[in-house]
Ligand SMILES: NC(=O)C1=CN([C@@H]2O[C@H](COP(=O)(O)OP(=O)(O)OC[C@H]3O[C@@H](n4cnc5c(N)ncnc54)[C@H](O)[C@@H]3O)[C@@H](O)[C@H]2O)C=CC1
């Protein structure tokens with residue numbers, strides 16, 4: 007049992023944190039060695055299993071990342087951009103695999119993560135599910151096959167607690183569509199529409215975000231032309247799909263050379 011890779015989960019009380027802790031505990035392929043929460047959180051010092059309302063797991067929630075990461079093989083991190091940037095530096099120092107699910111990161115945040123990946127393995131993806139990563143590749147292929155007579159719109163729906171838009175997944179899908187077409191996403195991106203926007207520009211890629219209730223995560227890529235349209239769709243109905251992907255990434259990263267990887271690498275779906 008103690009030979010299994012030891013994993014720290016950051017944001018332990020969060021929606022994804024709790025799902026990850028359950029997934030690791032039930033996997034038989036890894037062991038939970040740390041559970042991190044932000045300073046002042048009322049779970050600090052408590053056994054994380056009990057804090058989640060279940061049996062004790064023998065791991066106390068801490069706010070000390072340096073100490074927690076020192077004894078870990080991997081950190082699975084679904085928190086917030088500022089926290090993730092801080093954890094990237096600490097994980098690199100500790101030479102443990104850093105699996106990043108956090109979305110809404112700025113270019114500056116991403117450049118700091120990239121710097122950390124010079125010293126340790128980082129696996130980062132806006133969506134860790136098998137289905138979405140397959141959809142990314144399908145989107146790229148369909149966008150490459152169709153010309154600009156087909157307008158591309160990415161529509162996503164999430165729960166009412168989500169703080170960033172468009173979702174990390176929507177941006178991955180938009181990037182895949184732009185790559186398929188051979189265009190620069192920043193140049194053709196239309197984020198939402200409101201007011202007298204003028205007609206849709208040919209070749210642009212639109213993003214639209216719905217927020218409501220407890221929607222786990224739904225993504226449509228619409229290719230609309232005159233007389234016909236195609237929709238590629240993924241629906242996540244259980245956060246376990248993200249947690250299983252993240253655990254797979256943490257195990258895949260063991261023994262690999264430093265660098266920044268994504269779930270296409272982990273799942274063997276990368277075309278490069
Ligand atoms: N890549 C993927 O497959 C997925 C990514 N996400 C992303 O994961 C992130 C978290 O999502 P949720 O779990 O729904 O959010 P949440 O709000 O339920 O959980 C975030 C947790 O992080 C904790 N946290 C914040 N700062 C911290 C710090 N400095 N140290 C330790 N803990 C800290 C918060 O206290 C909270 O418990 C979001 O960015 C979301 O978009 C969510 C699902 C799947």
Ligand SMILES: O=C(O)C1=N[C@H](C(=O)O)C[C@H](O)C1
Nearest residue numbers: 109132133168173174175223
């Ligand atoms: O915040 C969420 O919940 C999710 N976030 C990710 C995103 O921004 O795409 C992945 C998933 O859709 C759930």
